[in-house]
Structure formats: structure tokens, C-alpha cells
Amino acid sequence: MQPITIRSWPQAILHVDADAFFASCEQVVHPELKGKPVITGRERGIVAAASYEAKAKGVKTGMRLSEARRVCPEAVVVPSDYETYSLLSLRMYEIFRRFSPDVEEYSIDEAFVDLTGLRRTFHGPYGKIARNIQETVEKELGLTVSIGVSLSKVLAKIASKHGKPHGLTLIPGRDIHRYLLRLPIEKVWGIGPNTSAFLRKFGITTALEYARKDERFIKGRLSKPYQEVWHELNGRNIYPVTNEREDYQSISKTRTFTPASSLAPFVFAQLSKNLENACIKARRHGLAATRLIVFLRSQDFRESGVELKLNRASAYPTELYALLREGFQQVYRPRTRYRLTGVVLGGLEPEQISQYTLFDNPAKIEKMSSLYQAVDTLSKRFGKHTLHHAASLPTKLQVQHEGERGDIPSRKNKLFRGENERQRLGLPFLNHKV
């Protein structure tokens, strides 16, 4: 078979993927869980992450907890603790940045690092640098990661997945075809079920068949993202490793509730809570929205939504309620049972540059901003959702037994266990109890 021809290392892109990240974090912070099957996601009722011990017993991500407990009765099930995961994630990124300034924070547990040109600096081949990164993370944080190095992001992703867990896979140009040969097309990053089904109609079922397809076909029948993936599979680096710190294009909050409800005040209260939470996040990042999307999902998974424009950027619920209500009235249909509400803050811009319009009352706006500063301070000290807008209260009526509950009792356990480990890792203590 013909290899895909490429100069050996025109660029070296590294992809790191932490192994069973959430579950591993739990094992790091609670060493007594090491070697045991651990499942996170207790608050949601489905498996958010499973340790390899649990996976070995057949536990899968997304599985219902009831089923997970059936296949693995000895599993320790804990609620997700995003604060801790985020802190460990920060520590991990800090390590990556010791090796290269070009680090992309792809997600909480995945990163791309551009190693191009660093062999001299580290006195060794790319594989050795990768190994060094892997060992450093393990030694300092007690987490294992899988690493892939290749010529492009898409190939680096394929490489890191190849050796999971704790893998280290290099795919130089001359070996690309070996890794693509048996890789189903839908496993390629960026190619989902829809495109796979389309490609299948043309007899393309593997990544290699796709990579080998002639350019005329690719350009003629597929849109830009798929053309880019095609180049990347052929070892041509299209996607840059971007340093950009997180600046959100949008912030959304959704909530699913069971049983579904057709009660207008209840459904609206859910939305109102979504809005409050989204605004808290926006303010935390110093952002204000210029658009508001309101949407509902009915029991049969049909979605309806509207996008509304703000005449001035804002991240304050009280300013947005009128709009929220307007949106709600546009999408809500009586006697329809809804299972999910959602809000998206879009058109985000930095808070400061929001201009007053002609009709705004600056004094009122100032007041609002100091009110919400107080709200944010309280939330920070006592946990989110300490204060609510009155419109959000009806959520308590029906679903008090749902989601909300997990936070406090579970937090209590964490206060007493694992603090030594937290200290060793330099993680701050968890919030005080309310």
C-alpha cells in the first residue's frame, strides 16, 4: 500500500486527552478511591464519567445510574464536582505551557500543543518531549493522560485516541495510512453521523478512503469544514493551535425537568432561573449580551425558540425580564408539555463598552450594577443561588426533589474527606457551607 507522502515533520501538533478525567480527579482528591470503580454524575442520574475500573465492568458514559449500579454494584457513585475538576485542569494547562507557548484549551480535559520547532530546546525528538509532558502531569498531579503527536490536529486526535488510556502515539507522515486504514469514517473528528451517511453513499467508509478521494469530489460535494478535515487527514495542517483565552460567543443555560410540565408559571420560572444563571456567568466573565434566545423543548423533543434583540447590552436579569416574558409568550403553547427550557445570551461584548442609549437613565443603571455586585458577592461567599429573583421561585414548587438537591449534602461529604490531598495539590478549600 502507498503511504501518504509528506515531509517528515513539517509541524508537530500534540493532542493531550486526560484519561477518564472526572473520575480520575475524584481518585486524586480522595485517594481511598484509587483502584476502585468510580462513577461521577450522581446529581444527574446518568454516568458523566467512569473510572477505568468501572469501565472494565461495562459501565459506559451516558448510561443510567440504575443500570450502571446493576452491572457494577460495587461502584462508588459521587456527584460531579466541577470546581475541583476545573482547578486540576488549570494545573494541567500550567504544565503544558512550560513546554510550549502555543497551547489551546480545547476543553476541560483536552488540549492541543504546538511543538513545532522545539526539538532543539528540549534536546530530543518530539516523542521525547511528549513523554516528558506525560510524566510531568502524572508525577505532579497523579493524573494519567493519553497523547498523540502528528502533523495536524485531526491526526493528533486520532493518535491520542489510539493508545487510550495512558498512551503515547506518534503518527509521522509515512505512517498516516496505517492509522486511517481501519478507522471508520464517523470516528474522524468533525465528521458526524450525517456526513458519514452521505459519504457511505459514495462508498466511503473509512478515513483512508476519504483521505484518498480526489479533490474534485471533495470540493464539489462537501462544504468547507469537510474540505478542511480532508486536508488535515492528508497531513496538511489547516487548523491552527489557538492561544486565545476563553472569550465566549454565547452563554447558555438549560434545564430538563421530569415529569414534563405544561404549567405556564412553572415553565416560565425555569426560564427565569436559566436567565439568572446565564447572567451570573456573563458577569463573571465581564460580558454583556445584546441578544437573548429563549427556547423550549416539548415532551416529543420538538423545539421552538425566538431570538430577541436588546437595545443595550446587559447582563442583568431585571433588565431582561420584559424581553424574556415576551419571548416566552411567543414560543409557549398551552397544553403542550415541556421537558426543557433554555436561554442563550448572544452577541456578547465586554461589559464596559456597553453604550447608554438616548433613553437610558444612567443613575438607574448604576444602581442596578451595584445591586448585582452585591448579589455576585453573596453568591460567591455562600454558593450560587443564594438569592433569587421572585419570578424564579415557582421552580421550587414542583421539582424540589430534582437536580438542585444534590449540591448541599454532597458538598458536606467533601468537606471532611480529602482535604489533605487538596492541600498537597495546592487546591483551595471548598466553599463554606451555607
Added chain:
DNA sequence: TCTGGGGTCCTAGGACCC
């Protein structure tokens, strides 16, 4: 994979302008 929550980017087509 029967459905949790949070994101990004691209494209087609309409509105509007010259």
C-alpha cells in the same frame, strides 16, 4: 445514542442598497 448541558462554526436565503 433514545435524548444532559454547554459550546462553535458554516451556509443558504432574504432584505436592502446601488
Added chain:
DNA sequence: TCTGGGGTCCTAGGACCC
């Protein structure tokens, strides 16, 4: 009022990702 050509901006919706 119709016809032609061309540009920009915006929006809805699709597809995909972790």
C-alpha cells in the same frame, strides 16, 4: 413598473464537538 447585475448584512437552521 420591469429588468439586470452586484454587494453587504443578517438570520435561521444545520452539523458537530466535549
